[in-house]
Amino acid sequence: MEMLAYLIPISLCLGGLGLAAFFWSLKDRQYDDPKGDAERILSTEWDDQPRP
Amino acid sequence: MDVPSASACPACLAAPSAERIAVAAAPRDARLFLSLPTAHCAVCISDVERALAAEPGVRTARVNLTLKRVAVEADPEVTAEQLVVVLDRIGYEAHELDPGTLMVTETDRRGRDLLMRIGVSGFAMMNVMLLSVAVWSGAEDATRDLFHWISAAIALPTVVFAGQPFFSSAWTALKAGRLGMDVPISLALILASAISVYETMHSGHHAYFDAAVMLSFFLLVGRYLDYRTRAVARSAAEELAALEVPRAVVLRDGAEVTVPVAEIAVDDLVLVRPGARMPVDGTVTHGTSEVDRSFLTGESLPAWAGIGSVVLAGEVNLTGPLTVQVTAAGRDTSLHRMADLVAMAESARNRYTSLADRAARLYSPGVHILAFGSFLGWMQITGGDVRVALNIAAAVLIITCPCALGLAVPAVVTAASGKLFRKGLLIKDSTALERLAEIDTVVFDKTGTLTMGAPEPVNLADLPDAAVEVAAALAGASSHPLARALAEAARAAGIRPATVTDLREVPGYGIEGQWRGQVVRLGRAIWVGAEAGSITATHLKIGTAAPLSVAFADRLRPGAAEAVAAFQKQGKAVHLISGDVAGAVGDLAGRLGIEHWQAEALPADKVALIAELAAQGRKVLMVGDGLNDTAALAAAHASISPASALDAARAASDIVLLGTDLSPVAEAVRVAVKARRRIKENFAISLLYNVVAVPIAIAGFATPLAAALAMSLSSITVSVNALRLK
Numbered sequence: 001m002e003m004l005a006y007l008i009p010i011s012l013c014l015g016g017l018g019l020a021a022f023f024w025s026l027k028d029r030q031y032d033d034p035k036g037d038a039e040r041i042l043s044t045e046w047d048d049q050p051r052p
Numbered sequence: 053m054d055v056p057s058a059s060a061c062p063a064c065l066a067a068p069s070a071e072r073i074a075v076a077a078a079p080r081d082a083r084l085f086l087s088l089p090t091a092h093c094a095v096c097i098s099d100v101e102r103a104l105a106a107e108p109g110v111r112t113a114r115v116n117l118t119l120k121r122v123a124v125e126a127d128p129e130v131t132a133e134q135l136v137v138v139l140d141r142i143g144y145e146a147h148e149l150d151p152g153t154l155m156v157t158e159t160d161r162r163g164r165d166l167l168m169r170i171g172v173s174g175f176a177m178m179n180v181m182l183l184s185v186a187v188w189s190g191a192e193d194a195t196r197d198l199f200h201w202i203s204a205a206i207a208l209p210t211v212v213f214a215g216q217p218f219f220s221s222a223w224t225a226l227k228a229g230r231l232g233m234d235v236p237i238s239l240a241l242i243l244a245s246a247i248s249v250y251e252t253m254h255s256g257h258h259a260y261f262d263a264a265v266m267l268s269f270f271l272l273v274g275r276y277l278d279y280r281t282r283a284v285a286r287s288a289a290e291e292l293a294a295l296e297v298p299r300a301v302v303l304r305d306g307a308e309v310t311v312p313v314a315e316i317a318v319d320d321l322v323l324v325r326p327g328a329r330m331p332v333d334g335t336v337t338h339g340t341s342e343v344d345r346s347f348l349t350g351e352s353l354p355a356w357a358g359i360g361s362v363v364l365a366g367e368v369n370l371t372g373p374l375t376v377q378v379t380a381a382g383r384d385t386s387l388h389r390m391a392d393l394v395a396m397a398e399s400a401r402n403r404y405t406s407l408a409d410r411a412a413r414l415y416s417p418g419v420h421i422l423a424f425g426s427f428l429g430w431m432q433i434t435g436g437d438v439r440v441a442l443n444i445a446a447a448v449l450i451i452t453c454p455c456a457l458g459l460a461v462p463a464v465v466t467a468a469s470g471k472l473f474r475k476g477l478l479i480k481d482s483t484a485l486e487r488l489a490e491i492d493t494v495v496f497d498k499t500g501t502l503t504m505g506a507p508e509p510v511n512l513a514d515l516p517d518a519a520v521e522v523a524a525a526l527a528g529a530s531s532h533p534l535a536r537a538l539a540e541a542a543r544a545a546g547i548r549p550a551t552v553t554d555l556r557e558v559p560g561y562g563i564e565g566q567w568r569g570q571v572v573r574l575g576r577a578i579w580v581g582a583e584a585g586s587i588t589a590t591h592l593k594i595g596t597a598a599p600l601s602v603a604f605a606d607r608l609r610p611g612a613a614e615a616v617a618a619f620q621k622q623g624k625a626v627h628l629i630s631g632d633v634a635g636a637v638g639d640l641a642g643r644l645g646i647e648h649w650q651a652e653a654l655p656a657d658k659v660a661l662i663a664e665l666a667a668q669g670r671k672v673l674m675v676g677d678g679l680n681d682t683a684a685l686a687a688a689h690a691s692i693s694p695a696s697a698l699d700a701a702r703a704a705s706d707i708v709l710l711g712t713d714l715s716p717v718a719e720a721v722r723v724a725v726k727a728r729r730r731i732k733e734n735f736a737i738s739l740l741y742n743v744v745a746v747p748i749a750i751a752g753f754a755t756p757l758a759a760a761l762a763m764s765l766s767s768i769t770v771s772v773n774a775l776r777l778k
Contacts, residue, residue: 015179
């Protein structure tokens with residue numbers, strides 16, 4: 001049962017991390033153009049280095 | 053502050069107004085938006101972005117494929133026209149969008165706000181559920197209490213944050229003395245949380261934290277779907293409006309200056325080039341031409357305009373350049389006054405109560421009475437045990453809470469709007485589908501709706517070949533719509549134009565030339581000495597011979613015949629009403645098999661027809677595009693206008709047809725009827741679930757596990773039912 005003392009905080013932290021990532025993606029306007037992003041992944045442009 | 057200041061005195065640093073003015077006056081970087089209707093793939097994105105980035109002065113270009121739009125940041129001297137040409141060269145159709153009109157869509161703050169709340173309640177739901185499952189599968193004593201406390205720590209802040217949309221709208225409803233859907237929702241959220249905290253403090257067995265967060269999660273999803281449908285429609289509608297960039301050429305001290313329409317004042321001289329729309333009301337002071345009034349009156353025949361003629365905003369100048377002295381601009385133009393009429397008619401339609409509102413009206417008081425009744429009942433039975441009675445009342449509120457009801461309408465409307473959007477129909481109003489499903493009569497406008505507003509010669513085969521050859525040659529030299537249509541038809545029929553020399557266009561009248569030593573003329577009836585008929589025609593005179601007439605009919609819009617046939621097959625009464633002359637209207641009605649038709653109708657006549665049909669208890673769908681239809685569009689039970697319609701007409705209608713094809717209109721009614729059936733099924737599902745679950749809750753047998761199961765099951769059932777929409 002002592003395991004719970006570790007496991008519950010760990011599970012909450014992991015969940016919180018996911019939530020933080022969601023917040024960041026939302027603030028970063030990553031949901032503004034879902035259709036374009038789905039197509040952009042097919043383009044070979046910027047495959048070697050990120051867009052400046 | 054080490055930055056060199058624009059103002060010299062140090063004291064001015066405290067009030068840096070001079071600096072701010074200097075910044076505002078500096079030429080700002082251009083932020084341009086172009087609409088890309090044909091972009092659809094990865095190649096389009098990189099093509100467009102590369103071409104624009106290669107243009108000098110352009111800093112960044114980013115395509116948004118969802119909105120079919122490209123945003124460009126560039127140096128101030130770069131203009132949108134320049135970029136349109138660049139894209140045209142690589143084969144992409146592009147149109148300038150007015151950034152001022154678009155900015156409203158940019159601030160999609162509400163949508164992101166809702167998404168954030170959904171994220172938080174989703175996170176909380178998963179974690180609390182994890183702990184709740186442990187409790188349900190048998191955690192006891194200290195472990196159970198610990199789990200309840202942790203759940204409380206997660207759930208309480210979540211309910212406070214995620215529940216805000218419900219709390220605030222419930223508060224507004226209560227202040228106005230109404231019981232909306234949000235009042236029982238808020239009550240359930242608050243009561244469930246409060247009871248659970250109390251139970252946890254006293255080591256109780258049941259806590260409803262999971263129910264509270266799950267409730268807010270599902271309801272927020274419904275709220276978001278609802279918002280999304282409306283936002284998509286609104287941004288597309290705004291884009292249509294933004295396509296008309298309001299600019300005009302004004303003559304100031306003899307020089308031509310391009311200014312925004314908003315800056316035009318009365319008595320300014322405005323130059324209107326052929327093909328342009330009049331930006332203002334005014335009187336012609338220079339030039340002769342013909343103007344197309346079909347948007348305002350529905351007349352398909354262009355009217356002559358010369359010095360002293362009165363022209364109105366919205367009319368299209370056809371042949372010669374006109375200089376117009378402004379008599380009314382902006383809000384005072386007849387165009388805008390017409391739009392005001394519409395606003396009045398619209399408020400009448402807002403009285404329509406949607407199915408969801410009607411359901412909420414029955415539901416809210418019912419739920420409160422049930423919960424309060426069970427509280428009183430259990431107080432009686434247990435002899436005043438407030439804890440048990442409150443627990444059961446909370447269970448009743450949670451079980452009856454409209455998870456399924458909150459999703460029942462938005463899920464179906466989202467599915468139906470998405471489906472219709474792919475077919476080229478844009479649903480602008482949230483109750484449009486429900487109203488569309490009820491219609492039994494369809495009223496069509498003629499010019500620009502059933503027809504393209506583009507003429508087509510009909511009697512070329514009856515004329516002598518030589519005459520047609522001469523007419524084709526004359527027509528080829530003009531940009532008048534009738535001449536263009538004639539030249540095009542001749543080309544399509546393989547007619548070689550005759551050699552006509554000394555071609556000369558007389559603005560407002562026609563074209564003149566020399567053929568085999570004879571003077572030949574093509575143009576208005578009076579000019580060539582012909583008799584003016586009731587149908588649209590142009591007249592040809594060769595030398596001294598009797599003039600010949602080339603008759604025109606308006607080209608049918610693609611899909612118009614199919615749409616009319618489909619409505620008649622569905623058993624709906626079809627009417628045609630137009631401001632055009634009887635000959636043209638009757639001819640079209642005959643071609644399409646429409647029995648009821650009315651010609652030379654004024655805007656007021658159109659409204660009167662709609663009112664008369666409504667008085668007979670009929671639900672009318674109005675399909676129209678002109679300014680003369682606007683009031684009728686607003687007065688009808690439901691309305692559709694094509695994307696080519698005037699801004700005011702589009703604003704007045706519930707649904708905008710994005711393509712040129714009219715056939716999806718009948719399809720829209722079919723989908724709307726189906727959608728209404730699905731909504732009613734969804735209501736039936738949530739009712740059935742309540743009928744089963746509520747007695748259990750009132751009897752006191754409901755556990756948090758049962759509540760969680762019932763709630764998620766019913767929500768998933770209604771969502772899946774909505775997706776069945778074909």
